[in-house]
Amino acid sequence: MGNLTFSEKRRIPIYDDPTQINNGLVEVDYNKCTGCGFCVKACPADALLLENKKSKMRPPGINECMGCGDCMAICPEGAIILAKGYEYTGYFKTIDRGELMPPRL
Numbered sequence: 001m002g003n004l005t006f007s008e009k010r011r012i013p014i015y016d017d018p019t020q021i022n023n024g025l026v027e028v029d030y031n032k033c034t035g036c037g038f039c040v041k042a043c044p045a046d047a048l049l050l051e052n053k054k055s056k057m058r059p060p061g062i063n064e065c066m067g068c069g070d071c072m073a074i075c076p077e078g079a080i081i082l083a084k085g086y087e088y089t090g091y092f093k094t095i096d097r098g099e100l101m102p103p104r105l
Contacts (some may be wrong), residue, residue: 016092023047024067025084028055032079039080055080 026048035053037052049057055071057063068087 006095019082022064022087023060023063024082024086026057026065026071027081027083028057029081030054032077034077035080036076036078038074042070042074044068044070 014095024047033054035050035055036060037050037055039055040048040050043065045064045066046101048071049058050056065086066067067082069082072082076104
């Protein structure tokens with residue numbers, strides 16, 4: 001387990017402060033994407049949308065991707081790759097994240 005410094009222990013988390021939050025990021029291979037929309041329906045954070053019959057992440061101010069990997073797991077064409085997971089930067093300290101993998105179905 002990691003050690004927290006005194007200043008890290010006395011900070012109060014602000015969960016909706018964009019400077020303390022790094023949202024997840026998925027990459028869509030537009031050559032493989034068929035526009036089926038399964039990923040859009042499976043995303044619990046509503047971070048994906050269909051635009052011109054292709055999946056796309058919402059813009060940065062609206063994107064609330066949790067990095068759960070549900071979209072990657074359900075994509076029948078394998079067009080979605082989870083590039084970065086969700087993390088807090090200010091109050092919480094990431095000790096060990098491990099390899100990003102889709103959830104088991």
